[in-house]
Amino acid sequence: MRILLVDDSRKHRDAGVADLSALGHEVVALRDYSEVAKVVRGERFDVALLDLLMPAEAMTLGSAGLAHLGESFAVGYPLAVYLAARGVPFVAVATDTNHHNHPASAMMDWLVGDVVTINGGTVMFMHSPMKSTSDGQVKDWAEVLRRLTSAGEKKPS
C-alpha cells in the first residue's frame, strides 16, 4: 500500500518508515503538516497515518497568528477529515500524549473504539500502541495500520 505518514517527531516518523517499509509498503513521511496539501494533490494514497498534536506552522499567518507559532495543537483532527474527504480510504490519528496531559488527547477518549466513515473511507482515532526500541518508546505505526485496516474490513458494505 501507499502510505502517507505525518508526524513532527523524528523518532516516531523514522520508526514508522522502517516498520511499514519492512512490511512492503511505500511510505511518504512528512514532518510538516503544511506539506500535506501539496503532496496529496494529484497523488493517490491508500492510507494516511497521522499524529494528533503538532507544532503550529507559519503558513499564511500574519503577526497575530505568528503569536501561536510552535504551539502544540490538535492538527490531526482536521487533517483526518481533509484526507478522508479527498478520497484516502483509510485514515488513522494516533497520539502518544497521555490523556491527562492535553485536552486534545483527553477528547480522543470520546472517539477511541469508534469507526467513523467520511466520504466512504474508514477513519479511526486512537491512543497509539507503543513499542520499545533503542530510541526509547516509539509509536507502533504497523499496529496502528493493522487495527485500521481490520476495522475497515469489518464495516458493513
Next chain:
Amino acid sequence: MRICIALGSPWKAVERALEAIIGLNPSFQIVGQEEADVIIVGDARQALGFLKDDEDVKVLAILLGGNEERVGAESLSRAFPDRVIIRPALERDGEENIVQYLINYKEEV
C-alpha cells in the same frame, strides 16, 4: 559550545561577520548542523524545523526583520522552553544584541 550558522542565502555577509566574531570567543566552535548544540537562524519558521528535527538542539534566533519576526520567535520560546534564545541584530531599548551576546558568552565549566 558547538555552533552552526544557518541564516540562509540573503544573509551570507552577516554569516561571514558572525563567523569572524564567533572565532574570537574560545567558548565556541563552528560545526555543521548535525553536530551543533546551537543553530543560529534568522527566521522563526526555519527555527521551528530545527527544533522539531533534534530534541536536544537549541536555536539562537537573530531578529533581522520587523515585528513579525519577534512575535514568531517569542512564540517559539514559549512553545519550546529553554531551547530558544532571541537576540536582535541591532541593540534596541538596551537589549543585548547578537554581537554583544557572542562576544560576552562564556561557557560554564
